[in-house]
Amino acid sequence: MTAFLIRRIAGAFGVVAGVAVVVFIILHLTGDPAAAMMPLESTQAEIAAFRHAQGFDRPLWVQFASFAWNLLHGNFGLSLRHGEPALGLALERVPASAELAVTALVLAVVVAVPAGTVAAVKRNSALDVAARLLALVGQSTPVYWLGIMLILIFGVQLGWFPVSGTGGWQHLVLPAITLAMFTMARIMRLTRGSMLDVLQSDYLRTAVAKGVGSFRLIWHHALRNAWLPIVTAIGIELGTLLSQAIITETIFSWPGIGRLAYQAILDRDYPVVEAVVILGAVSFVVINLVVDLAYAALDPRIRYE
Amino acid sequence: MIAAAELPAPAADAVPGRRRFIALLATPATLAGGLIVALVVICALFAPWLAPHDPNAQNLAEAAKPPAWLGGSTAYLLGTDHLGRDILSRTIWGARVAAIVGFSVVLIGCSIGVSLGMIAGYVGGLLDDLIARVADVQLAFPFILLAIAVVGVLGPSLWTVILTLGVTSWVQYVRIVRAETLSLRDRDFVQAAIAGGASRARILMRHILPNIASPITVLATFEVARTVILESALSYLGLGVPATVPTWGTMLADGRQYLDTAWWMGTFPGLAVSLTVLGINLFGDGLRDALDPRSR
Numbered sequence: 001m002t003a004f005l006i007r008r009i010a011g012a013f014g015v016v017a018g019v020a021v022v023v024f025i026i027l028h029l030t031g032d033p034a035a036a037m038m039p040l041e042s043t044q045a046e047i048a049a050f051r052h053a054q055g056f057d058r059p060l061w062v063q064f065a066s067f068a069w070n071l072l073h074g075n076f077g078l079s080l081r082h083g084e085p086a087l088g089l090a091l092e093r094v095p096a097s098a099e100l101a102v103t104a105l106v107l108a109v110v111v112a113v114p115a116g117t118v119a120a121v122k123r124n125s126a127l128d129v130a131a132r133l134l135a136l137v138g139q140s141t142p143v144y145w146l147g148i149m150l151i152l153i154f155g156v157q158l159g160w161f162p163v164s165g166t167g168g169w170q171h172l173v174l175p176a177i178t179l180a181m182f183t184m185a186r187i188m189r190l191t192r193g194s195m196l197d198v199l200q201s202d203y204l205r206t207a208v209a210k211g212v213g214s215f216r217l218i219w220h221h222a223l224r225n226a227w228l229p230i231v232t233a234i235g236i237e238l239g240t241l242l243s244q245a246i247i248t249e250t251i252f253s254w255p256g257i258g259r260l261a262y263q264a265i266l267d268r269d270y271p272v273v274e275a276v277v278i279l280g281a282v283s284f285v286v287i288n289l290v291v292d293l294a295y296a297a298l299d300p301r302i303r304y305e
Numbered sequence: 306m307i308a309a310a311e312l313p314a315p316a317a318d319a320v321p322g323r324r325r326f327i328a329l330l331a332t333p334a335t336l337a338g339g340l341i342v343a344l345v346v347i348c349a350l351f352a353p354w355l356a357p358h359d360p361n362a363q364n365l366a367e368a369a370k371p372p373a374w375l376g377g378s379t380a381y382l383l384g385t386d387h388l389g390r391d392i393l394s395r396t397i398w399g400a401r402v403a404a405i406v407g408f409s410v411v412l413i414g415c416s417i418g419v420s421l422g423m424i425a426g427y428v429g430g431l432l433d434d435l436i437a438r439v440a441d442v443q444l445a446f447p448f449i450l451l452a453i454a455v456v457g458v459l460g461p462s463l464w465t466v467i468l469t470l471g472v473t474s475w476v477q478y479v480r481i482v483r484a485e486t487l488s489l490r491d492r493d494f495v496q497a498a499i500a501g502g503a504s505r506a507r508i509l510m511r512h513i514l515p516n517i518a519s520p521i522t523v524l525a526t527f528e529v530a531r532t533v534i535l536e537s538a539l540s541y542l543g544l545g546v547p548a549t550v551p552t553w554g555t556m557l558a559d560g561r562q563y564l565d566t567a568w569w570m571g572t573f574p575g576l577a578v579s580l581t582v583l584g585i586n587l588f589g590d591g592l593r594d595a596l597d598p599r600s601r
Contacts, residue, residue, distance in 0.1 A: 011441070018442035026454055140583035142534045144541050145575035148561055152572075156565045243449040247538055251561075262542065265453050273454055281445040 008292065012285040019281040023274050024067055028060065038268075071278070077271040081264075086271035090257055090279050096166060097249070097256030101241050103172055104179035109234065112184045113223075116191025120199060121218055131188060138185030143244045147178040147251040164253035175252040179244055183237045190233050194226040201225075228295065235291030239284050326595055335591025341584025348397045349404035356394035357382075360551045364389035369567045384569040386559060392569060395551040396577050402552045403581060406467055406536040407529045413471030415525050418478025423509050425479065426486025433483075440476050448473060449538065456544040463546050466539060470532055477524060485517040519596040526589035530582045537578050553578045 034051035042050075051057050055066065070077065076086040119131035154174060155163035161173045198204060199222060207221050246258035253259070257276055264272035348355060357380075368389040371377040377384050383392040425436040455469045489495060490513075498508050539545035540554025548555055553574040560571025 014438060015441045015445045018438065019446055022442065022446065022451075023454075026451075136583065136586060137579075140530070140586055141579050142537060142575070142582070144538060145557060145571075145578060148557065148564065148571050148575065152564050152568055239444065246449050246453075247542070250542065261450055262453065265544075273450075277446065277450055277454070280450060284445045 008289055012289060015285050016281050020071055020278060023277050024064055027270055076275040079269055079272050081267045081269045086275040089272055090275040093255060093257040093260045096254060097245060097258060100175055100179060100254055100256060101245055103176040105241060107176055108180040108184035108187055112187035113191050116188040117195050117218060117223060120192045120195035135185040135188045138181045143178060143182060144247050144251055146181055147248060150174045150178060166255060175248050175254050179241060179248045183241060186237060187230060187233060191230055194229045195222060198222045198226045231291060231294055235288050238287050242280055329595035330591055332591055334587050338584045338587025338591060341580055342588055345400050345581050346404060348400035352398045352401050356397045358391035358394040360395045360398040362390060372569050383573050386570045387563055392573050395556055396573055398551040399553040399574060399577060402546055402550060403533050407532045409467045410470040410474060410532045411525050411528045414474030415478055418475035419482050419521060422479040422482025423486050423513060426483040427490055427509060440479055443476050452539060453544055461544055461547055466536060466545050470535055474528060481520050481524060482517055485520060486513055489513050489516055523589060523593040523596060526585060526592055530585040533578060533581055
């Protein structure tokens, strides 16, 4: 177990380092970063001065060494727009994003797992068809369009919920539903498929033969065995959620890290972009490590060596 | 002997053949999906002839007209936008960008992913490890952020969008292709080909690839759907194709600002994206069931 942990953590560091290298390459090899960061109307002299001040006129390997060195110290430089440390700006936005993402994920799981289970148990019934249709529509609806439609119907027409910013729980409703929909559809399909497999297994037939009640049979015996692929999917879906959060936060003016990233890219505020991307990669890697460990807890057959 | 070894690899269940495959494909859901996809492709191919108006022709006197059945004019069936451009024509033209981007991106991603996947699975060893690590990095990179960053640096253009989405969409293929290749590598027909002196490239192209074509086709279908969503998301954020080209994403972004006065501006292009993706997904589900009966 310890050896496994060490290996996985080393691997996680490797992944984050890889992401850092990619960020460096994108920002430094795809053109002149000084020209990209400066306002379009800047003069050549201004760009040259900025290039020198930021150290972009040094040899590439020196720049990379200093980038890596600063990264190890959590130093992403100052935001070009706000003049504050980029990492601090990004970290400030994490709670709002986490609030939205966790709410969406909980919402998705709470709806999708029971719905998928019922659909599998009552296969080909009206309920099953309805659940599958909902999943199909959920997977086909682009997150931004769903957001806009929810704003149109529940914000503009009915006026039930506020359509932007943060505040009470009411502010959370529309963005959370928007963000949850795609993940909900995915988990529902997966739960249904996974449950169908389990329901046909021998040990479940045995449990039926033994006279285990149907409620207990499904929610205890079957679902516990169907969990594994579902948990894997939830781990992967969190990555999708991070990506979709950028769009959702932009639509609903939610003050999270996704909106910060979008704004930073429009402002050409590259230190902030770097900080957000690395932070995103770190959280993705950590979440997946936790998911791996959760397997062992859920399935005693899995032992890491 | 060599001739025997060079026989095409046996398909898993080639016996009932094409007729059974078509029968499996002919479910109402798959047909509906195929029909939607066909409609989109037709719009993409024949947009200049199908669209009743020039998609970029502005006519401020006719701005923000509602759809025909809500008191608008029959000249603009789905209404007009804030600049008086015909929504129907722009939606038809939008299919063109969606189709171009969808197919090119999948072609690029699929080529990279399948090549890397076969190498990883067949050659194994250090190369396999290396490819797996690169895939991990790709997965840990919030995709949209990568796309936004690249487009932000390179500037929005059709080719930037295609290239960015293309080179970032290979991971899914690698996973599947690697696993399938691994399971085929030790099968008798591959061993026979090796014994017959076939080169590595020949084995991969002639013996492995035909046998993994089904899962790749299914995945590629779903990837087209994913790409259509991503492309319109980038356009929506103003980072996709330049605004002079009508796309569903930019139409939605325009419509976002007029939700309370002209809801049709954002609703129809959004419906177009949803329907397209729904159609591809329905078709992909049917294709998967027909090609791989186990997965049902």
